[in-house]
Amino acid sequence: MPLKKPFIDTNFLPRDVFTYQDEQFYDFVSTCIGHKQADLLKFEEISSAQIYLTCGNVLDILKLESSDLIPFKESLCLKLNNNSFKVLPGVESSFIYLTELLSKKRNEVTNSITQKLNHRASSNIAAATNIATSDNITSSAISTASISTQSQSDIVTHNIVTTPDQHRQLINRAIEEWVLKNKNKFGDQDLKLIQGVDYDIYITVNPNKAVIRCNCGIKATLRHIRNNYQASDQI
Structure with missing residues:
Protein backbone atom coordinates (compact mmCIF):
# COMPACT_ATOMS: atom_id res chain seq x y z
CA MET A 1 0.00 0.00 0.00
CA LEU A 88 21.39 8.77 1.68
CA PRO A 89 17.57 8.41 1.84
CA GLY A 90 17.26 10.83 4.75
CA VAL A 91 19.19 13.50 2.88
CA GLU A 92 17.08 13.08 -0.24
CA SER A 93 13.87 13.18 1.80
CA SER A 94 15.00 16.29 3.67
CA PHE A 95 15.29 18.27 0.45
CA ILE A 96 11.93 16.95 -0.78
CA TYR A 97 10.43 18.14 2.50
CA LEU A 98 12.11 21.56 2.21
CA THR A 99 10.80 21.97 -1.34
CA GLU A 100 7.24 21.08 -0.37
CA LEU A 101 7.42 23.28 2.73
CA LEU A 102 8.62 26.38 0.87
CA SER A 103 6.29 25.75 -2.08
CA LYS A 104 3.28 25.56 0.22
CA LYS A 105 4.38 28.70 2.06
CA ARG A 106 4.82 30.56 -1.23
CA ASN A 107 1.31 29.53 -2.31
CA GLU A 108 -0.10 30.71 1.02
CA VAL A 109 1.66 34.07 0.69
CA THR A 110 0.45 34.45 -2.91
CA ASN A 111 -3.14 33.58 -1.97
CA SER A 112 -3.04 35.98 0.98
CA ILE A 113 -1.84 38.84 -1.23
CA THR A 114 -4.47 38.02 -3.85
CA GLN A 115 -7.25 38.01 -1.25
CA LYS A 116 -6.09 41.36 0.13
CA LEU A 117 -5.99 42.90 -3.35
CA ASN A 118 -9.44 41.51 -4.17
CA HIS A 119 -10.85 42.77 -0.87
CA ARG A 120 -9.33 46.19 -1.48
CA ALA A 121 -10.68 46.32 -5.02
CA SER A 122 -14.16 45.19 -3.95
CA SER A 123 -14.19 47.76 -1.13
CA ASN A 124 -13.24 50.51 -3.56
CA ILE A 125 -15.87 49.41 -6.08
CA ALA A 126 -18.55 49.18 -3.40
CA ALA A 127 -17.69 52.63 -2.08
CA ALA A 128 -17.64 54.08 -5.57
CA THR A 129 -21.06 52.67 -6.42
CA ASN A 130 -22.56 53.98 -3.19
CA ILE A 131 -22.28 57.48 -4.60
CA ALA A 132 -25.77 56.96 -5.99
CA THR A 133 -27.28 57.12 -2.51
CA SER A 134 -26.02 60.65 -1.89
CA ASP A 135 -25.73 62.04 -5.41
CA ASN A 136 -28.44 60.99 -7.87
CA ILE A 137 -27.10 59.32 -10.99
CA THR A 138 -29.81 60.26 -13.47
CA SER A 139 -30.47 59.85 -17.15
CA SER A 140 -30.10 63.60 -17.50
CA ALA A 141 -27.38 64.34 -14.93
CA ILE A 142 -24.70 62.55 -12.90
CA SER A 143 -23.48 64.13 -9.70
CA THR A 144 -19.82 64.29 -8.79
CA ALA A 145 -18.94 60.92 -7.19
CA SER A 146 -18.73 60.91 -3.39
CA ILE A 147 -19.66 58.60 -0.52
CA SER A 148 -20.68 61.57 1.62
CA THR A 149 -23.48 64.04 0.98
CA GLN A 150 -22.26 66.94 -1.12
CA SER A 151 -23.58 70.42 -1.62
CA GLN A 152 -25.52 71.39 -4.68
CA SER A 153 -22.50 73.34 -5.95
CA ASP A 154 -20.58 70.07 -6.43
CA ILE A 155 -23.10 68.62 -8.88
CA VAL A 156 -21.86 68.18 -12.44
CA THR A 157 -24.64 68.31 -15.03
CA HIS A 158 -24.45 66.39 -18.29
CA ASN A 159 -26.52 66.30 -21.43
CA ILE A 160 -29.57 64.06 -21.51
CA VAL A 161 -28.60 60.48 -22.31
CA THR A 162 -30.82 57.74 -23.66
CA THR A 163 -28.67 54.74 -24.64
CA PRO A 164 -27.03 52.11 -22.40
CA ASP A 165 -23.58 53.11 -23.73
CA GLN A 166 -24.17 56.73 -22.74
CA HIS A 167 -25.32 55.66 -19.28
CA ARG A 168 -22.27 53.44 -18.97
CA GLN A 169 -19.93 56.27 -19.94
CA LEU A 170 -21.42 58.60 -17.35
CA ILE A 171 -21.24 55.97 -14.60
CA ASN A 172 -17.59 55.38 -15.52
CA ARG A 173 -16.96 59.11 -15.34
CA ALA A 174 -18.59 59.28 -11.91
CA ILE A 175 -16.40 56.43 -10.64
CA GLU A 176 -13.26 58.12 -12.03
CA GLU A 177 -14.19 61.38 -10.30
CA TRP A 178 -14.79 59.52 -7.03
CA VAL A 179 -11.36 57.87 -7.27
CA LEU A 180 -9.65 61.22 -7.85
CA LYS A 181 -11.39 62.73 -4.82
CA ASN A 182 -10.61 59.79 -2.51
CA LYS A 183 -6.97 58.91 -3.25
CA ASN A 184 -5.77 60.69 -0.14
CA LYS A 185 -8.35 58.95 2.04
CA PHE A 186 -7.03 55.54 0.97
CA GLY A 187 -3.41 56.70 1.15
CA ASP A 188 -2.73 55.56 -2.41
CA GLN A 189 -1.89 58.16 -5.05
CA ASP A 190 -1.72 55.40 -7.68
CA LEU A 191 -5.28 54.20 -6.98
CA LYS A 192 -7.15 53.40 -10.18
CA LEU A 193 -10.36 51.54 -10.98
CA ILE A 194 -10.34 50.42 -14.60
CA GLN A 195 -13.41 49.10 -16.39
CA GLY A 196 -12.76 45.65 -17.78
CA VAL A 197 -9.95 45.09 -15.28
CA ASP A 198 -11.32 45.98 -11.84
CA TYR A 199 -15.02 46.09 -12.68
CA ASP A 200 -17.63 45.91 -15.44
CA ILE A 201 -20.94 47.72 -15.91
CA TYR A 202 -24.03 45.93 -17.24
CA ILE A 203 -27.16 47.93 -18.19
CA THR A 204 -30.46 46.35 -19.21
CA VAL A 205 -31.98 47.31 -22.53
CA ASN A 206 -34.80 49.38 -20.94
CA PRO A 207 -32.50 50.62 -19.25
CA ASN A 208 -34.13 50.30 -15.83
CA LYS A 209 -31.18 48.70 -14.04
CA ALA A 210 -27.38 49.00 -14.03
CA VAL A 211 -25.10 46.44 -12.41
CA ILE A 212 -21.51 47.23 -11.47
CA ARG A 213 -19.57 44.03 -10.85
CA CYS A 214 -16.09 43.85 -9.30
CA ASN A 215 -13.83 41.21 -10.84
CA CYS A 216 -13.53 39.59 -7.40
CA GLY A 217 -17.27 38.77 -7.55
CA ILE A 218 -18.77 41.65 -5.54
CA LYS A 219 -21.56 43.50 -7.36
CA ALA A 220 -23.73 46.56 -6.79
CA THR A 221 -27.08 47.21 -8.45
CA LEU A 222 -28.23 50.69 -9.48
CA ARG A 223 -31.99 50.76 -10.07
CA HIS A 224 -33.81 53.29 -12.21
CA ILE A 225 -36.25 55.03 -9.84
CA ARG A 226 -38.08 58.25 -10.77
CA ASN A 227 -35.58 59.04 -13.55
CA ASN A 228 -32.69 58.42 -11.16
CA TYR A 229 -30.14 55.61 -10.79
CA GLN A 230 -29.96 54.71 -7.12
CA ALA A 231 -27.86 52.08 -5.36
CA SER A 232 -29.60 48.97 -4.09
CA ASP A 233 -29.31 48.22 -0.37
CA GLN A 234 -27.72 44.89 -1.16
CA ILE A 235 -24.24 44.64 -2.63
Missing part, protein backbone atom coordinates in the same frame (compact mmCIF):
# COMPACT_ATOMS: atom_id res chain seq x y z
CA PRO A 2 1.50 3.39 -0.99
CA LEU A 3 2.50 5.70 1.81
CA LYS A 4 0.31 8.72 2.42
CA LYS A 5 1.85 12.09 1.69
CA PRO A 6 2.81 13.70 5.01
CA PHE A 7 1.01 16.82 6.16
CA ILE A 8 3.17 19.90 5.67
CA ASP A 9 2.75 22.45 8.48
CA THR A 10 4.03 25.92 7.60
CA ASN A 11 2.95 27.61 10.83
CA PHE A 12 6.47 27.57 12.28
CA LEU A 13 7.99 29.30 9.26
CA PRO A 14 8.90 32.98 9.63
CA ARG A 15 6.53 35.24 7.71
CA ASP A 16 9.47 36.88 5.97
CA VAL A 17 11.33 33.68 5.07
CA PHE A 18 11.31 34.67 1.38
CA THR A 19 13.32 37.79 2.20
CA TYR A 20 16.16 35.77 3.74
CA GLN A 21 19.47 36.04 1.89
CA ASP A 22 22.86 34.31 2.24
CA GLU A 23 23.77 33.47 5.85
CA GLN A 24 20.28 34.15 7.15
CA PHE A 25 18.89 31.70 4.60
CA TYR A 26 21.58 29.09 5.32
CA ASP A 27 20.90 29.37 9.06
CA PHE A 28 17.23 28.75 8.35
CA VAL A 29 18.00 25.67 6.23
CA SER A 30 20.41 24.37 8.87
CA THR A 31 17.74 24.66 11.55
CA CYS A 32 15.05 23.18 9.32
CA ILE A 33 16.78 20.15 7.74
CA GLY A 34 20.44 20.13 8.82
CA HIS A 35 23.77 21.93 8.54
CA LYS A 36 25.16 19.47 5.94
CA GLN A 37 22.33 20.30 3.60
CA ALA A 38 22.85 24.01 4.25
CA ASP A 39 26.56 23.66 3.40
CA LEU A 40 25.66 22.07 0.06
CA LEU A 41 23.31 24.94 -0.83
CA LYS A 42 26.00 27.43 0.13
CA PHE A 43 28.50 25.65 -2.14
CA GLU A 44 25.98 25.80 -4.99
CA GLU A 45 25.40 29.55 -4.41
CA ILE A 46 21.72 28.94 -3.71
CA SER A 47 21.28 31.94 -1.44
CA SER A 48 17.51 32.34 -0.97
CA ALA A 49 14.25 30.41 -0.87
CA GLN A 50 13.14 31.81 -4.21
CA ILE A 51 16.37 30.70 -5.89
CA TYR A 52 16.10 27.29 -4.23
CA LEU A 53 12.60 26.71 -5.60
CA THR A 54 13.76 27.40 -9.16
CA CYS A 55 16.84 25.15 -9.06
CA GLY A 56 15.28 21.75 -9.52
CA ASN A 57 17.05 18.85 -7.79
CA VAL A 58 19.95 20.34 -5.85
CA LEU A 59 21.44 16.85 -5.37
CA ASP A 60 22.09 16.40 -9.09
CA ILE A 61 25.44 18.15 -8.67
CA LEU A 62 26.69 15.15 -6.69
CA LYS A 63 26.56 13.07 -9.88
CA LEU A 64 29.44 15.08 -11.29
CA GLU A 65 33.07 13.99 -11.07
CA SER A 66 34.92 16.74 -9.23
CA SER A 67 37.37 16.70 -6.35
CA ASP A 68 35.58 19.75 -4.93
CA LEU A 69 32.49 17.61 -4.40
CA ILE A 70 34.20 14.81 -2.45
CA PRO A 71 33.55 16.38 1.01
CA PHE A 72 29.83 16.66 0.19
CA LYS A 73 29.64 13.15 -1.23
CA GLU A 74 31.28 11.78 1.90
CA SER A 75 28.88 13.60 4.21
CA LEU A 76 25.65 13.22 2.25
CA CYS A 77 26.12 9.89 0.49
CA LEU A 78 26.98 6.26 1.03
CA LYS A 79 30.20 5.20 -0.67
CA LEU A 80 29.72 1.90 -2.46
CA ASN A 81 32.33 -0.82 -3.02
CA ASN A 82 32.84 0.30 -6.59
CA ASN A 83 33.78 3.76 -5.26
CA SER A 84 30.53 5.33 -6.50
CA PHE A 85 28.25 7.30 -4.20
CA LYS A 86 24.57 6.93 -3.39
CA VAL A 87 22.69 9.80 -1.73
Whole structure:
Protein backbone atom coordinates (compact mmCIF):
# COMPACT_ATOMS: atom_id res chain seq x y z
CA MET A 1 0.00 0.00 0.00
CA PRO A 2 1.50 3.39 -0.99
CA LEU A 3 2.50 5.70 1.81
CA LYS A 4 0.31 8.72 2.42
CA LYS A 5 1.85 12.09 1.69
CA PRO A 6 2.81 13.70 5.01
CA PHE A 7 1.01 16.82 6.16
CA ILE A 8 3.17 19.90 5.67
CA ASP A 9 2.75 22.45 8.48
CA THR A 10 4.03 25.92 7.60
CA ASN A 11 2.95 27.61 10.83
CA PHE A 12 6.47 27.57 12.28
CA LEU A 13 7.99 29.30 9.26
CA PRO A 14 8.90 32.98 9.63
CA ARG A 15 6.53 35.24 7.71
CA ASP A 16 9.47 36.88 5.97
CA VAL A 17 11.33 33.68 5.07
CA PHE A 18 11.31 34.67 1.38
CA THR A 19 13.32 37.79 2.20
CA TYR A 20 16.16 35.77 3.74
CA GLN A 21 19.47 36.04 1.89
CA ASP A 22 22.86 34.31 2.24
CA GLU A 23 23.77 33.47 5.85
CA GLN A 24 20.28 34.15 7.15
CA PHE A 25 18.89 31.70 4.60
CA TYR A 26 21.58 29.09 5.32
CA ASP A 27 20.90 29.37 9.06
CA PHE A 28 17.23 28.75 8.35
CA VAL A 29 18.00 25.67 6.23
CA SER A 30 20.41 24.37 8.87
CA THR A 31 17.74 24.66 11.55
CA CYS A 32 15.05 23.18 9.32
CA ILE A 33 16.78 20.15 7.74
CA GLY A 34 20.44 20.13 8.82
CA HIS A 35 23.77 21.93 8.54
CA LYS A 36 25.16 19.47 5.94
CA GLN A 37 22.33 20.30 3.60
CA ALA A 38 22.85 24.01 4.25
CA ASP A 39 26.56 23.66 3.40
CA LEU A 40 25.66 22.07 0.06
CA LEU A 41 23.31 24.94 -0.83
CA LYS A 42 26.00 27.43 0.13
CA PHE A 43 28.50 25.65 -2.14
CA GLU A 44 25.98 25.80 -4.99
CA GLU A 45 25.40 29.55 -4.41
CA ILE A 46 21.72 28.94 -3.71
CA SER A 47 21.28 31.94 -1.44
CA SER A 48 17.51 32.34 -0.97
CA ALA A 49 14.25 30.41 -0.87
CA GLN A 50 13.14 31.81 -4.21
CA ILE A 51 16.37 30.70 -5.89
CA TYR A 52 16.10 27.29 -4.23
CA LEU A 53 12.60 26.71 -5.60
CA THR A 54 13.76 27.40 -9.16
CA CYS A 55 16.84 25.15 -9.06
CA GLY A 56 15.28 21.75 -9.52
CA ASN A 57 17.05 18.85 -7.79
CA VAL A 58 19.95 20.34 -5.85
CA LEU A 59 21.44 16.85 -5.37
CA ASP A 60 22.09 16.40 -9.09
CA ILE A 61 25.44 18.15 -8.67
CA LEU A 62 26.69 15.15 -6.69
CA LYS A 63 26.56 13.07 -9.88
CA LEU A 64 29.44 15.08 -11.29
CA GLU A 65 33.07 13.99 -11.07
CA SER A 66 34.92 16.74 -9.23
CA SER A 67 37.37 16.70 -6.35
CA ASP A 68 35.58 19.75 -4.93
CA LEU A 69 32.49 17.61 -4.40
CA ILE A 70 34.20 14.81 -2.45
CA PRO A 71 33.55 16.38 1.01
CA PHE A 72 29.83 16.66 0.19
CA LYS A 73 29.64 13.15 -1.23
CA GLU A 74 31.28 11.78 1.90
CA SER A 75 28.88 13.60 4.21
CA LEU A 76 25.65 13.22 2.25
CA CYS A 77 26.12 9.89 0.49
CA LEU A 78 26.98 6.26 1.03
CA LYS A 79 30.20 5.20 -0.67
CA LEU A 80 29.72 1.90 -2.46
CA ASN A 81 32.33 -0.82 -3.02
CA ASN A 82 32.84 0.30 -6.59
CA ASN A 83 33.78 3.76 -5.26
CA SER A 84 30.53 5.33 -6.50
CA PHE A 85 28.25 7.30 -4.20
CA LYS A 86 24.57 6.93 -3.39
CA VAL A 87 22.69 9.80 -1.73
CA LEU A 88 21.39 8.77 1.68
CA PRO A 89 17.57 8.41 1.84
CA GLY A 90 17.26 10.83 4.75
CA VAL A 91 19.19 13.50 2.88
CA GLU A 92 17.08 13.08 -0.24
CA SER A 93 13.87 13.18 1.80
CA SER A 94 15.00 16.29 3.67
CA PHE A 95 15.29 18.27 0.45
CA ILE A 96 11.93 16.95 -0.78
CA TYR A 97 10.43 18.14 2.50
CA LEU A 98 12.11 21.56 2.21
CA THR A 99 10.80 21.97 -1.34
CA GLU A 100 7.24 21.08 -0.37
CA LEU A 101 7.42 23.28 2.73
CA LEU A 102 8.62 26.38 0.87
CA SER A 103 6.29 25.75 -2.08
CA LYS A 104 3.28 25.56 0.22
CA LYS A 105 4.38 28.70 2.06
CA ARG A 106 4.82 30.56 -1.23
CA ASN A 107 1.31 29.53 -2.31
CA GLU A 108 -0.10 30.71 1.02
CA VAL A 109 1.66 34.07 0.69
CA THR A 110 0.45 34.45 -2.91
CA ASN A 111 -3.14 33.58 -1.97
CA SER A 112 -3.04 35.98 0.98
CA ILE A 113 -1.84 38.84 -1.23
CA THR A 114 -4.47 38.02 -3.85
CA GLN A 115 -7.25 38.01 -1.25
CA LYS A 116 -6.09 41.36 0.13
CA LEU A 117 -5.99 42.90 -3.35
CA ASN A 118 -9.44 41.51 -4.17
CA HIS A 119 -10.85 42.77 -0.87
CA ARG A 120 -9.33 46.19 -1.48
CA ALA A 121 -10.68 46.32 -5.02
CA SER A 122 -14.16 45.19 -3.95
CA SER A 123 -14.19 47.76 -1.13
CA ASN A 124 -13.24 50.51 -3.56
CA ILE A 125 -15.87 49.41 -6.08
CA ALA A 126 -18.55 49.18 -3.40
CA ALA A 127 -17.69 52.63 -2.08
CA ALA A 128 -17.64 54.08 -5.57
CA THR A 129 -21.06 52.67 -6.42
CA ASN A 130 -22.56 53.98 -3.19
CA ILE A 131 -22.28 57.48 -4.60
CA ALA A 132 -25.77 56.96 -5.99
CA THR A 133 -27.28 57.12 -2.51
CA SER A 134 -26.02 60.65 -1.89
CA ASP A 135 -25.73 62.04 -5.41
CA ASN A 136 -28.44 60.99 -7.87
CA ILE A 137 -27.10 59.32 -10.99
CA THR A 138 -29.81 60.26 -13.47
CA SER A 139 -30.47 59.85 -17.15
CA SER A 140 -30.10 63.60 -17.50
CA ALA A 141 -27.38 64.34 -14.93
CA ILE A 142 -24.70 62.55 -12.90
CA SER A 143 -23.48 64.13 -9.70
CA THR A 144 -19.82 64.29 -8.79
CA ALA A 145 -18.94 60.92 -7.19
CA SER A 146 -18.73 60.91 -3.39
CA ILE A 147 -19.66 58.60 -0.52
CA SER A 148 -20.68 61.57 1.62
CA THR A 149 -23.48 64.04 0.98
CA GLN A 150 -22.26 66.94 -1.12
CA SER A 151 -23.58 70.42 -1.62
CA GLN A 152 -25.52 71.39 -4.68
CA SER A 153 -22.50 73.34 -5.95
CA ASP A 154 -20.58 70.07 -6.43
CA ILE A 155 -23.10 68.62 -8.88
CA VAL A 156 -21.86 68.18 -12.44
CA THR A 157 -24.64 68.31 -15.03
CA HIS A 158 -24.45 66.39 -18.29
CA ASN A 159 -26.52 66.30 -21.43
CA ILE A 160 -29.57 64.06 -21.51
CA VAL A 161 -28.60 60.48 -22.31
CA THR A 162 -30.82 57.74 -23.66
CA THR A 163 -28.67 54.74 -24.64
CA PRO A 164 -27.03 52.11 -22.40
CA ASP A 165 -23.58 53.11 -23.73
CA GLN A 166 -24.17 56.73 -22.74
CA HIS A 167 -25.32 55.66 -19.28
CA ARG A 168 -22.27 53.44 -18.97
CA GLN A 169 -19.93 56.27 -19.94
CA LEU A 170 -21.42 58.60 -17.35
CA ILE A 171 -21.24 55.97 -14.60
CA ASN A 172 -17.59 55.38 -15.52
CA ARG A 173 -16.96 59.11 -15.34
CA ALA A 174 -18.59 59.28 -11.91
CA ILE A 175 -16.40 56.43 -10.64
CA GLU A 176 -13.26 58.12 -12.03
CA GLU A 177 -14.19 61.38 -10.30
CA TRP A 178 -14.79 59.52 -7.03
CA VAL A 179 -11.36 57.87 -7.27
CA LEU A 180 -9.65 61.22 -7.85
CA LYS A 181 -11.39 62.73 -4.82
CA ASN A 182 -10.61 59.79 -2.51
CA LYS A 183 -6.97 58.91 -3.25
CA ASN A 184 -5.77 60.69 -0.14
CA LYS A 185 -8.35 58.95 2.04
CA PHE A 186 -7.03 55.54 0.97
CA GLY A 187 -3.41 56.70 1.15
CA ASP A 188 -2.73 55.56 -2.41
CA GLN A 189 -1.89 58.16 -5.05
CA ASP A 190 -1.72 55.40 -7.68
CA LEU A 191 -5.28 54.20 -6.98
CA LYS A 192 -7.15 53.40 -10.18
CA LEU A 193 -10.36 51.54 -10.98
CA ILE A 194 -10.34 50.42 -14.60
CA GLN A 195 -13.41 49.10 -16.39
CA GLY A 196 -12.76 45.65 -17.78
CA VAL A 197 -9.95 45.09 -15.28
CA ASP A 198 -11.32 45.98 -11.84
CA TYR A 199 -15.02 46.09 -12.68
CA ASP A 200 -17.63 45.91 -15.44
CA ILE A 201 -20.94 47.72 -15.91
CA TYR A 202 -24.03 45.93 -17.24
CA ILE A 203 -27.16 47.93 -18.19
CA THR A 204 -30.46 46.35 -19.21
CA VAL A 205 -31.98 47.31 -22.53
CA ASN A 206 -34.80 49.38 -20.94
CA PRO A 207 -32.50 50.62 -19.25
CA ASN A 208 -34.13 50.30 -15.83
CA LYS A 209 -31.18 48.70 -14.04
CA ALA A 210 -27.38 49.00 -14.03
CA VAL A 211 -25.10 46.44 -12.41
CA ILE A 212 -21.51 47.23 -11.47
CA ARG A 213 -19.57 44.03 -10.85
CA CYS A 214 -16.09 43.85 -9.30
CA ASN A 215 -13.83 41.21 -10.84
CA CYS A 216 -13.53 39.59 -7.40
CA GLY A 217 -17.27 38.77 -7.55
CA ILE A 218 -18.77 41.65 -5.54
CA LYS A 219 -21.56 43.50 -7.36
CA ALA A 220 -23.73 46.56 -6.79
CA THR A 221 -27.08 47.21 -8.45
CA LEU A 222 -28.23 50.69 -9.48
CA ARG A 223 -31.99 50.76 -10.07
CA HIS A 224 -33.81 53.29 -12.21
CA ILE A 225 -36.25 55.03 -9.84
CA ARG A 226 -38.08 58.25 -10.77
CA ASN A 227 -35.58 59.04 -13.55
CA ASN A 228 -32.69 58.42 -11.16
CA TYR A 229 -30.14 55.61 -10.79
CA GLN A 230 -29.96 54.71 -7.12
CA ALA A 231 -27.86 52.08 -5.36
CA SER A 232 -29.60 48.97 -4.09
CA ASP A 233 -29.31 48.22 -0.37
CA GLN A 234 -27.72 44.89 -1.16
CA ILE A 235 -24.24 44.64 -2.63
